[in-house]
Amino acid sequence: MFQNIGELILLFWRTVQSLPLSWRQRHKIFDQFFEIGNASLLMVCVLSFFIGGVLALLTGPVLVQRGLANSVGGLVGISMCKELAPVMMSILIAGRIGSSMTAEIGSMRVYEEIDALRTMNINPIHYLVLPRLVAIAVALPLLVIFSILVGWGGGALVAATNHQIAVSFQSFFSNLREVVAVKDVANGLFKSFVYALVIGVVSCHQGLQTIGGPRGIGRSVTKSVVNCIVAIVILDYFLTRLLLAMFP
Amino acid sequence: MNEPTLKSNQHLGVSLKVHGLHKSFNGQEVLKGVDVEVRPSEIFVIMGPSGSGKSVLLRHMIGLEEPNAGEVLVEDKSILTPETMEDYRLAMVFQSGGLLNSLTVGENLGLYLTEHRLKPPGEVMRIVAEKLEAVGLKGQEDKLPSELSGGMRKRAAIARALVIEPQLILYDEPTSELDPLSAVVIAEEIVKLNERIQVTSVIVSHDREFAFGVADRMAVIFDGRILAVGTPEEVRSNPDKTIQEFLNVDFHLQKAKSDSKSK
Numbered sequence: 219m220f221q222n223i224g225e226l227i228l229l230f231w232r233t234v235q236s237l238p239l240s241w242r243q244r245h246k247i248f249d250q251f252f253e254i255g256n257a258s259l260l261m262v263c264v265l266s267f268f269i270g271g272v273l274a275l276l277t278g279p280v281l282v283q284r285g286l287a288n289s290v291g292g293l294v295g296i297s298m299c300k301e302l303a304p305v306m307m308s309i310l311i312a313g314r315i316g317s318s319m320t321a322e323i324g325s326m327r328v329y330e331e332i333d334a335l336r337t338m339n340i341n342p343i344h345y346l347v348l349p350r351l352v353a354i355a356v357a358l359p360l361l362v363i364f365s366i367l368v369g370w371g372g373g374a375l376v377a378a379t380n381h382q383i384a385v386s387f388q389s390f391f392s393n394l395r396e397v398v399a400v401k402d403v404a405n406g407l408f409k410s411f412v413y414a415l416v417i418g419v420v421s422c423h424q425g426l427q428t429i430g431g432p433r434g435i436g437r438s439v440t441k442s443v444v445n446c447i448v449a450i451v452i453l454d455y456f457l458t459r460l461l462l463a464m465f466p
Numbered sequence: 467m468n469e470p471t472l473k474s475n476q477h478l479g480v481s482l483k484v485h486g487l488h489k490s491f492n493g494q495e496v497l498k499g500v501d502v503e504v505r506p507s508e509i510f511v512i513m514g515p516s517g518s519g520k521s522v523l524l525r526h527m528i529g530l531e532e533p534n535a536g537e538v539l540v541e542d543k544s545i546l547t548p549e550t551m552e553d554y555r556l557a558m559v560f561q562s563g564g565l566l567n568s569l570t571v572g573e574n575l576g577l578y579l580t581e582h583r584l585k586p587p588g589e590v591m592r593i594v595a596e597k598l599e600a601v602g603l604k605g606q607e608d609k610l611p612s613e614l615s616g617g618m619r620k621r622a623a624i625a626r627a628l629v630i631e632p633q634l635i636l637y638d639e640p641t642s643e644l645d646p647l648s649a650v651v652i653a654e655e656i657v658k659l660n661e662r663i664q665v666t667s668v669i670v671s672h673d674r675e676f677a678f679g680v681a682d683r684m685a686v687i688f689d690g691r692i693l694a695v696g697t698p699e700e701v702r703s704n705p706d707k708t709i710q711e712f713l714n715v716d717f718h719l720q721k722a723k724s725d726s727k728s729k
């Protein structure tokens with residue numbers, strides 16, 4: 219495991235070193251970027267809508283009973299942008315995009331395509347890893363912005379239409395604006411940026427490590443998704459603590 | 467990506483030396499001390515039975531594998547130092563082609579030139595079309611590798627190596643999967659390339675006719691060891707029994723069949 223972490227850090231560092239080449243690889247970065255958006259935008263919206271909805275559904279009645287009907291908006295707002303949107307979307311993207319990165323690079327590995335690149339003196343890190351890492355590091359925070367907005371919408375809709383809560387749109391959002399500051403949203407975006415790097419590096423690394431035939435690719439994909447999710451959830455705790463300590 | 471710093475001698479073949487190469491995979495020894503010297507600009511053919519380590523040897527020659535012992539030298543510099551890969555144009559045609567499946571045939575062929583920014587896009591397209599025609603795949607630029615037959619993929623892979631105009635080119639079974647006519651076309655292309663840019667060519671093959679037809683010198687490898695090296699005539703007249711058997715076996719099935727029928 220520690221050897222793996224060392225390799226991941228090394229791969230990340232090599233990719234960071236090749237960042238100046240991003241401009242040259244811009245077409246590949248755009249391709250990856252649009253692929254990520256295409257593959258996940260709809261899913262992000264649906265998922266976020268229901269996450270926001272269930273948040274309001276669960277907390278609303280309890281708050282209303284205690285005469286805190288006004289704080290439903292703030293609660294949904296804060297939980298969505300600081301925790302649920304970044305973490306849930308990262309997990310979604312790990313399953314949707316991370317897996318396909320591993321599968322693609324893994325099959326290139328197995329079918330000697332990466333060897334062919336190396337014989338042409340084309341560095342697989344520059345050619346394959348860099349565009350994917352840059353694209354996901356930009357795309358995931360953008361998707362999280364979507365997720366936050368849609369989640370708020372879902373929460374507001376449930377709060378307004380559920381007869382046990384019955385908090386109007388206006389009071390939901392005025393409370394939300396009172397409670398949620400720009401730094402809270404920034405906080406969530408920063409988290410998702412970190413998780414995007416984790417997903418990109420873990421998926422590409424696992425792809426490059428693939429051995430064996432089609433079964434090896436399958437094993438790699440499973441491993442990369444599981445590792446990403448475990449890493450995100452564990453990292454989330456520590457990152458949250460760190461951010462709480464830095465911006466109380 | 468680092469530009470290959472090409473010098474004025476860019477069209478001249480390089481020498482290739484392999485010294486005492488040993489390689490094991492999971493305890494199984496595949497190369498048991500291989501020594502080969504390939505002279506600049508010659509066509510060197512390596513023959514040997516299936517599983518004797520030909521592909522593994524070839525992968526060492528272009529730095530895809532690290533040996534357990536021994537070394538591979540290109541112009542007396544180790545293949546494993548990054549500078550060697552940058553100073554010399556090298557190319558390899560993989561046994562399975564090694565085309566990038568997500569790119570079209572045309573993009574595959576132009577990959578080296580576009581990634582290293584050696585030629586403007588229009589020029590790349592012209593060169594790609596020219597090389598495709600040379601291997602008999604005219605107008606197939608926009609197909610994906612998965613839309614080609616095995617033999618067409620092989621020819622596209624050879625065309626990709628031709629585009630690089632290398633100083634050292636390694637072919638792994640260039641004529642397997644090809645019909646006799648295409649095999650002759652490819653053999654002619656290999657020889658033509660060798661004459662035109664004096665590229666050092668190393669060819670792995672068990673196609674005897676092809677091997678003796680194109681080779682300047684050849685080696686026979688058996689079970690991870692080189693048994694014989696020399697000109698085709700020298701190898702053909704080598705008294706070693708295994709070599710003679712390998713070079714002269716023929717199909718006797720028809721005879722065996724009729725024998726068993728007559729019983």
Ligand SMILES: Nc1ncnc2c1ncn2[C@@H]1O[C@H](COP(=O)(O)OP(=O)(O)OP(=O)(O)O)[C@@H](O)[C@H]1O
Nearest residue numbers: 491492496514515516517518519520521522523561
């Ligand atoms: N990556 C690897 N891991 C484990 N064993 C390997 C690996 N590559 C090759 N081998 C083993 O090395 C031996 C030689 O393989 P190689 O591919 O060089 O044979 P070959 O001479 O090219 O045969 P063919 O003519 O069938 O292509 C085989 O026994 C093979 O099992």
Ligand SMILES: [Mg+2]
Nearest residue numbers: 520521561638
């Ligand atoms: Mg082979």
